Amino acid sequence: MSLISTLARMEAVEAGRAQPLATVRHRHLAERPLVFVPLTTAGEAGAPLGALVGTDPDEPRLLVVPQPRDRDLRFAFLAELADEILPYVDSFADGVEAVEKNETDPETGKKVKVEVELCSDAPQLILPSRSGVEYVRLLGRSMRFRRTAEQDPETPFPAPPRVPLLGRWLTHFGDRARVPGSSLLLAATDLLNRHWATGQSSLEDQHLGALLAWIDVPDGESGAEAALRAELGRDAAGQLLCPPAGPATDPAFDNRLLAPAIERYDRARQALGTAQDGASADERLGELHRAEREIRRLIATQLKPTWDAVWRAVELLRELPEGARVPDRWTRDRWSFTAHRDRVTAGEPPQPRRDDAVTAARKLAAREQAQGQLEAQEALDDPLVLAGRRLTGEAFVAEVVEVTMAWTESKRPAPRPLLTVRTEDRPHLGEGVKVYRSLDGKPQTAQFAGHDDDGSMVLRILDRMGRGKEPAEGSVPEKGERLAWTLFEHEARVGAKLPDPEETPWTHGGPPRADVAELPDAVTPEDVL
Template sequence: MSLLGTLARLQAVRSGRAEPLATVRHRHLSDRPMVVIPLAAAGEAGAPLAVMLGTDREAPRLHIVPQPLNRTQRFDFLARFGADLLPYMASFAEDVEHIEGSERDAESGEKVPVVRELCADAPQLVVPNQGAVRHLALIGRSTRFRRTAEDPDPGPYPAPTQVPLLGRWLTHVTDRAQVPGSSLLLPLTSLLARHWATGQSHLEDQHLAARLAWHGLPDGTDGPGGAQAAEYVETARDARGQLLHPPAGPATDPSFDEVLLAPAITRHDAALAAARGAADAGDTAAAARAELVVKQAAEHLHGVLEQVLLPVWADVWRGLDLLRALPPGAHVAERWEGDRWSYTGHRDRVAAGEPPQPRQDDAVTAARKLAQREREQVRVEVQEALDDPLAMAEHRLAGEAFAGEVVALVPEYDTSGRSPKPRPLLVVRTADRPHADPGREVHRAHGPSAQRGVVVGADAAEGTVTVRVVSGMGRRREPEPGSLPEVGERVVFTLFELQPRQSAPLPDPEDTPWTHGGPPSGGPGGVPGAPGGTEEWE
């Protein structure tokens, strides 16, 4: 945790309210997000129990699995889940914009102009916490390879048609959620933690209702603040011993499982068994009565699960309201464009009939994903610092940046080449204490690119740092107008680069050494007995 974050948490303990860690919103929020709140059966991490979802806060839709261990009921639930979610995912696929670019021709090696489609918008799923992300990833992993009745060899237990497609989309958004700065799938507790600090631990912040308690009561009135309010929403129970503010899933409260859920499931199982017995016996009247009992048991179970999910549903929308009150950061739209490209690419792969994502990435794909996430992590940290003075303050406190007022601008030139090049000196008065030794490279955001400089010296007594500007002034003998700050103007220099460096190129899968999963079996270079080799050792 940074020093600024620690100070904000201490201040939250003192004030009893959440303290801001940002002045702008650092993630994109869709005008029509799909809120998804999943529940899993206790002791069965991959067994879905229910899901509440929707784009209208006044009209949530709930789908349940009456018996999570029943394969048929689970597939029926996933089909209903997909029937609700997939139209939303597809609703952004038709509205596109055309982006002109170029690519290198495979035969001639020359660059040729191309026009690519980019979806004008993309879907956005909002879940309560990181546990919900992991649960959706498990559902995607377990369903994207399922065979359906339309397959040539459907197998003994074919799944409904929507199920494997649902799995592919869930796998895509949960995988994209691992990319720093992505907004296709947002866990709300992590998003709130980026923008506000509370006086409790990071683990306690995973309880959505407890975190929101640090922002005041849901109706906006004053009440017990901070730790007292958080403790209340975590522990308060009704006359039946049920939590008034249940956890936001996918786990359920043990008391709820024992007192309400287990009896409701047992009642439904018994009613279903009685209906099957009556149908097998050929008693039409008894079968009709038994079906009515099954329907009543299913409605009771639906109500039991609805009462535990509705408070979470309200909390998620309340959290979104808090985030919408913040203005978006300047670079949020740029990162959202990356999400739109990701969505467009997956849309095209699905439409082209490509196979689902593999169970395990090959070495090159895994390395590329890791390199991309490392680059995006650097990019997000830099962009957030440029967008938000509070984010930049963390770097200033760490000595990685300094801000101050330009007190002098001294024109100087480099005459070592054919023509003189401007190399002016900026004298910046600052109260910061950067790790700016002479010769250290510094950077300043200036227009679409960064302006580079070199520290010439620092005067601790005067509180000044002298920087020689070496780029970003144009190609003429004199600096272009506006390329240099005026005396009296406030500037910010960082000791880190403002653009992430590209990673080294990786080999193609067929050129990957066998020690890293290649080449493919039977391909050139296969080593006997090695992964992908052509034969086993004797």
């Protein structure tokens, strides 16, 4: 936790409400996100209980599994979920724009520009909490290798037709959520925690109701009081006023309400199976429908408060202006979505259970690069984030007090102007250390050349001044300008090129075997009740 975050939390405790950690929104919010609020059976992470899903805050779709131990009912739930999510995903697949991209010519090995398709927008899924994001990843893992009757007529317990496709998409969203700065799959709690600091612990910040209580404080209360009521407040029946943000349920709800309702449903289903004539069958069918409606009503009472809380979080975040570099990161999400769309359209197999050594190394390197780039871009977009880097000596804001022109001593002299700057910050500068500032969206490099007699710093500009002997207009700061400089690079460096998977050394398992077909995931305790 940075010093700025610690100070903000202390101020939140004193003020009784959350304090801002950012002045802009550092994540993309789609105009039409899909909110997904899931619930699972207690103690069984792989057994869905219900969900609210949709793009309209006033018209959510309620999905319920009245008996989670029934495989057919679970498959019916997944089929209904696919009917909600896949049309939303497909609605972004056809809108494309033509862009130029550098690719390597296989014959010459040279970089050439080719025109490719890029989806003009991409879907966005928002879950209540981080555990919900993990649940999406688990769903994708358990669904993408399922076989349908159309694929394999002899497969036991075939899945509904579109369930494996939904598993592939949820796996992609789950993998993308691990990339820092990605916005395809988001948790509402992570979004709020990135932009506000509360007066409670990081663990308590994972409760969406308590987190919103600090940010959107009710009149006449403090954030601590409202958060305590959100966490522990119960009604006359002993049920939580603000149920957990899923996918877990409250034990009091499970024991007092849900378990008896499911038991009534089981008895009604058994009675229907033993009906002797049409009249008794109709009566018992009505009892079964009433038992199912009661389960749906109970599940809705647990999901609706969280559904409303997620949309309230979206409203609060929309009030913040979007950061200048957020669209660039969303463009990378669009490339990711387009690439997976193309893989699905081409009929490629599902994502493997386990990445080969080269693919895993590439993913890790890409995530490390994305993390460094995200931290730099957030600091450049937001003076409040930059203040935290200034406190740690990784950046400074200085006023230019003098500009002295100088050139290199070579046959073709190049400009190397010296800037005398004055700052009250204490950057960790040493001889020859490079610093960077943003010039027209690109980093300009300067080198620390020492201190002046009065203690001012001297910086030597090194690049982005054009090719002439005289610097290009606007490329050299003028006297009186106040500029932000960073000791960290604005663009993360690309690591060493990795070999192709076919050239994986034996120390890392050797090349992937093409003669071994991809098998479904092994059955685990999470998959079976």
